[in-house]
Amino acid sequence: xxxxxxxxxxxxxxxxxxxxxxxxxxxxxxxxxxxxxxxxxxxxxxxxxxxxxxxxxxxxxxxxxxxxxxxxxxxxxxxxxxxxxxxxxxxxxxxxxxxxxxxxxxxxxxxxxxxxxxxxxxxxxxxxxxxxxxxxxxxxxxxxxxxxxxxxxxxxxxxxxxxxxxxxxxxxxxxxxxxxxxxxxxxxxxxxxxxxxxxxxxx
Amino acid sequence: xxxxxxxxxxxxxxxxxxxxxxxxxxxxxxxxxxxxxxxxxxxxxxxxxxxxxxxxxxxxxxxxxxxxxxxxxxxxxxxxxxxxxxxxxxxxxxxxxxxxxxxxxxxxxxxxxxxxxxxxxxxxxxxxxxxxxxxxxxxxxxxxxxxxxxxxxxxxxxxxxxxxxxxxxxxxxxxxxxxxxxxxxxxxxxxxxxxxxxxxxxx
Numbered sequence: 001x002x003x004x005x006x007x008x009x010x011x012x013x014x015x016x017x018x019x020x021x022x023x024x025x026x027x028x029x030x031x032x033x034x035x036x037x038x039x040x041x042x043x044x045x046x047x048x049x050x051x052x053x054x055x056x057x058x059x060x061x062x063x064x065x066x067x068x069x070x071x072x073x074x075x076x077x078x079x080x081x082x083x084x085x086x087x088x089x090x091x092x093x094x095x096x097x098x099x100x101x102x103x104x105x106x107x108x109x110x111x112x113x114x115x116x117x118x119x120x121x122x123x124x125x126x127x128x129x130x131x132x133x134x135x136x137x138x139x140x141x142x143x144x145x146x147x148x149x150x151x152x153x154x155x156x157x158x159x160x161x162x163x164x165x166x167x168x169x170x171x172x173x174x175x176x177x178x179x180x181x182x183x184x185x186x187x188x189x190x191x192x193x194x195x196x197x198x199x200x201x202x203x
Numbered sequence: 204x205x206x207x208x209x210x211x212x213x214x215x216x217x218x219x220x221x222x223x224x225x226x227x228x229x230x231x232x233x234x235x236x237x238x239x240x241x242x243x244x245x246x247x248x249x250x251x252x253x254x255x256x257x258x259x260x261x262x263x264x265x266x267x268x269x270x271x272x273x274x275x276x277x278x279x280x281x282x283x284x285x286x287x288x289x290x291x292x293x294x295x296x297x298x299x300x301x302x303x304x305x306x307x308x309x310x311x312x313x314x315x316x317x318x319x320x321x322x323x324x325x326x327x328x329x330x331x332x333x334x335x336x337x338x339x340x341x342x343x344x345x346x347x348x349x350x351x352x353x354x355x356x357x358x359x360x361x362x363x364x365x366x367x368x369x370x371x372x373x374x375x376x377x378x379x380x381x382x383x384x385x386x387x388x389x390x391x392x393x394x395x396x397x398x399x400x401x402x403x404x405x406x
Contacts, residue, residue: 042328044247114327120382121324124317125245137383164386165376169399172375173368179323180340180378183367196372200402 027065029055034076039110043073043118073118074128080115081136082106086143092156095147096170096194103140103171104185107178117179141167157201169197230268232258237279242313246276246321276321277331283318284339285309289346295359298350299373299397306343306374307388310381320382344370360404372400 019027033055037045047069052059066072086102088095106112119136122129148166151157157166173193177183222230236258240248250272255262269275289305291298309315322339325332351369354360360369376396380386 042324116383117324117327121245121320123385124320133383133385137385141384164380164384165392165395168376168380168384169372169396172377172379173371174375175383176375176378177367177371180336181344181367181371182326182336189368192368193372196403197399200399 023061026055026057026061030057030062030065030072031076031079033057034072035080035111038073038076038080038118039114042114043122046073046076070126070128074132077115077119077129077132078135080111081119081132081139082109082112083139083143088147092147092151093194093198096144096197097190099144099147100170100174100190100194102143104174104178104190106140107174113178120179141171144170161201166197170194226264229258229260229264233260233265233268233275234279234282236260237275238283238314241276241279241283241321242317245317246325249276249279273329273331277335280318280322280332280335281338283314284322284335284342285312285315286342286346291350295350295354296397296401299347299400300393302347302350303373303377303393303397305346307377307381307393309343310377316381323382344374347373364404369400373397 030051034046034051037050037054048059048062048066051057051072052062062072066075083106084102086095086098089098107116115136119129119133123133124130144167145163148157148161148163152159152161152163170193174185174190177185177189233254237249237254240253240257251262251265251269254260254275255265265275269278286309287305289298289301292301310319318339322332322336326336327333347370348366351360351364351366355362355364355366373396377388377393380388380392
């Protein structure tokens with residue numbers, strides 16, 4: 001992991017490690033420019049030509065790092081989709097609320113939001129995007145999965161509860177409102193969602 | 204409405220009416236070709252050149268109908284996103300299940316699904332897509348909204364229930380599972396979702 005094996009340098013999250021400092025600087029400049037272009041114009045606006053023009057990095061260098069624009073976008077999406085770790089309280093309701101609020105911040109972060117929209121569009125068309133979707137989907141749901149599984153183990157939630165279904169019920173409303181209906185989230189939205197999720201499941 | 208005013212011919216749902224039969228045939232052939240291209244390659248694959256090549260309709264004609272490719276895609280998306288009307292039983296639980304199953308068919312119809320993914324990607328970048336999103340979103344949620352509002356009026360659901368929140372809770376999980384986690388829907392998925400929605404709301 002992390003060595004300068006050229007094949008590995010496209011793998012999610014390991015790219016760039018093991019490059020010399022100048023190559024690392026041009027790679028970072030190219031990714032920053034590509035990130036701006038992606039947010040402004042969507043993935044079709046990210047090409048070797050547009051990234052070269054915006055970053056000042058030569059096209060030859062760009063082609064060396066990323067022989068295809070889709071490779072650059074793939075790597076970029078994996079870096080843009082950021083989820084901060086949330087501190088746990090050990091109390092189920094509070095931890096679910098904390099985790100959902102963190103997911104809501106992801107949906108309101110312009111970089112993560114754009115990344116998610118691009119991935120939803122492209123995943124069924126291109127396996128490179130499907131790979132990023134799967135990585136981001138894990139990153140976005142791992143915390144919640146852990147909370148639900150621990151509660152099932154400790155008796156706070158029924159053992160027979162399907163964790164994937166629980167995740168759908170908790171994150172689905174946030175995604176629907178943010179990406180489709182485009183409405184705001186009142187302060188009470190998340191606590192009320194958690195309460196309506198917990199009520200049928202807890203005595 | 205429906206007259207051959209060229210400005211109006213781009214309006215959602217009215218395009219094509221009032222054209223002479225030959226123009227109508229070439230318009231339909233172009234839309235069918237564009238639909239195939241959209242499903243195969245995403246919106247970036249729909250250009251005047253690719254639609255001309257696939258449909259046999261001349262580029263000049265295409266430019267006359269749709270001066271920009273985005274206009275063609277906008278019109279196409281509005282036509283692709285189809286929701287069948289669902290028969291009502293008058294019983295709240297059964298009607299919610301019927302409506303959610305219909306929405307699930309929309310998410311599994313290759314045309315509607317592709318349209319939705321494209322719109323999610325493009326709506327924040329281009330007001331023409333935002334307009335289609337708003338039209339499709341109404342088409343997709345109107346039946347559910349009616350059922351929830353009627354139940355609130357008749358006392359089957361609490362009057363203070365926010366109908367938009369109810370729609371998030373009912374459709375969000377379906378959208379999340381279909382577009383993000385990519386998992387299958389077991390037969391019991393929809394009835395169990397409806398039951399967990401209803402349980403905290405009904406005595």
